[in-house]
Amino acid sequence: MSARTTEAPPGGTTDGTVPGRDRDRLSREHLGVIALLMVSAFIVILNETTMGVALPAVMDEFDIEASAGQWLTTAFLLTMAVVIPTTGWLLQRFGTRVAFVLGMSLFTTGTLLAGLAPVFGLLVAARVVQASGTAIMLPLLMTTVMTIVPPHHRGRVMGNVSLVIAVAPALGPTMSGAVVNALGWREVFWVMLPIAVTGLVIGLFLVRDVAERARKHLDAVSVVLSGFAFGGLVYGLSALGEAARHAPPVPPVLPIVGGLVFLALFVWRQLRLQRTDDALLDLRVFRAPGFATGLGVLVVAMIAMFGMIIGLPLVLQEAIGLAPLAAGLVMLPGGLIMGLLGPVVGRLYDRVGPRPLVLPGVSAVAVAMVLFATLSPSSPIWWVMTGHVVLSLGLAFVFTPTLTSALGGLAPRLYSHGSATITTLQQLAGAAGTAMFVALLTIRSVALVDDGVGEAAATAGGAQLAFGVAAVVMVGAVLLATRLRRADSTAEAPAH
Numbered sequence: 001m002s003a004r005t006t007e008a009p010p011g012g013t014t015d016g017t018v019p020g021r022d023r024d025r026l027s028r029e030h031l032g033v034i035a036l037l038m039v040s041a042f043i044v045i046l047n048e049t050t051m052g053v054a055l056p057a058v059m060d061e062f063d064i065e066a067s068a069g070q071w072l073t074t075a076f077l078l079t080m081a082v083v084i085p086t087t088g089w090l091l092q093r094f095g096t097r098v099a100f101v102l103g104m105s106l107f108t109t110g111t112l113l114a115g116l117a118p119v120f121g122l123l124v125a126a127r128v129v130q131a132s133g134t135a136i137m138l139p140l141l142m143t144t145v146m147t148i149v150p151p152h153h154r155g156r157v158m159g160n161v162s163l164v165i166a167v168a169p170a171l172g173p174t175m176s177g178a179v180v181n182a183l184g185w186r187e188v189f190w191v192m193l194p195i196a197v198t199g200l201v202i203g204l205f206l207v208r209d210v211a212e213r214a215r216k217h218l219d220a221v222s223v224v225l226s227g228f229a230f231g232g233l234v235y236g237l238s239a240l241g242e243a244a245r246h247a248p249p250v251p252p253v254l255p256i257v258g259g260l261v262f263l264a265l266f267v268w269r270q271l272r273l274q275r276t277d278d279a280l281l282d283l284r285v286f287r288a289p290g291f292a293t294g295l296g297v298l299v300v301a302m303i304a305m306f307g308m309i310i311g312l313p314l315v316l317q318e319a320i321g322l323a324p325l326a327a328g329l330v331m332l333p334g335g336l337i338m339g340l341l342g343p344v345v346g347r348l349y350d351r352v353g354p355r356p357l358v359l360p361g362v363s364a365v366a367v368a369m370v371l372f373a374t375l376s377p378s379s380p381i382w383w384v385m386t387g388h389v390v391l392s393l394g395l396a397f398v399f400t401p402t403l404t405s406a407l408g409g410l411a412p413r414l415y416s417h418g419s420a421t422i423t424t425l426q427q428l429a430g431a432a433g434t435a436m437f438v439a440l441l442t443i444r445s446v447a448l449v450d451d452g453v454g455e456a457a458a459t460a461g462g463a464q465l466a467f468g469v470a471a472v473v474m475v476g477a478v479l480l481a482t483r484l485r486r487a488d489s490t491a492e493a494p495a496h
Helices: 028-049 051-062 071-116 120-148 151-182 186-206 220-243 253-276 283-287 291-319 324-330 332-352 355-372 381-408 412-450 455-481
Strands: none
Touching (some): 028 071, 051 120, 071 220, 120 151, 120 381, 151 186, 151 291, 151 324, 151 381, 220 253, 220 412, 283 291, 291 324, 324 381, 332 381
């Protein structure tokens, strides 16, 4: 058994409460920490989806092809997939403060390097540094909320966390499109840099450790296995969509199969190491009430959302003929609605639990996918916006309850591992959703072009197939949602 030491946060106890205060109330310091973490995480996750719209401008400046330019996104996703599994160990070993400073320092450094990058290779390297910091921030936010917020108030706070999970990636293309059109692609990073620096400086004074720490060693074999497992799966899934357009250098099936093999080895090693509490990613989180079900619904919803993020702008630009900024603005009302509803849904969760909210939510997402499956080059913009608003309403009622339910049944010492597991599978779901949509759209549109259909109509036809399949996939989420239960537990899980 590894040696463990418990360190109380300044002015408080190891469970995150403040002596002499109502245990049901958050201290002003804790409220400030959560607010800072939310703003910081929002910025770093927003950055994840900004390069898609900016890619043509980057390609023009560095005179590169799309096959090279896509590494700005692929390298980011690969880094996230490799780093996130280590965050459970990082948070337990070094605590909240060190994790925050490390994450924001990496992100800030990467943002500065990206803005200054004189060559494309350095820009890709800067995105890798950015991704390393991003990978730390979302698990840190979720773990901190679960540690210091009383169970019956978690829904309200996690409703705000859904801003980071769902709204930030959705708003990334809109923000990027506006900045690129007005100023240029480098200014995407210069806009983020002062916000990141400000957050880092404030965090140096405000953030303190709020959870217990454990002196655990980092299992190097697990790190290597997780890198090949999750990195291989994300790379393979990302390449799967592109393979529908042209033959890639490496067939996508190879990294996918290799990733699955390494994933099996990674799981086997974690099952062995968790007997002595030395696992890099403790898989006992799946034994907790509601964790697997909530995570399953969340993953399916993320597949649908990322498919929409990549697919709807394609339809709006290539089929309906909108400019990139106009396409982003069409998706803006839905993103804002999703963000505004987060706290409302959180309060409802505290009252009624997950199932009465998630069932209509996943049903609305399925309906939205059916609406998108009817899009054509002549579709009015109001019809597209209606579908996107319905989708956003549905996702707002899905993310907060499933996230809170999944994490709520964990023992406190497993919060960091649960957060890391959720964030890792989010990346896989994002890659899977993108791959599924791009592959289906491309295969169908190429077939239609071969039959003599025009490019715009062919793109719309491919999107109809992709959105139709996404609607069918959401049926699985509806079935899973019927099994959701509220699971709020602070009891420790058995050690073995």
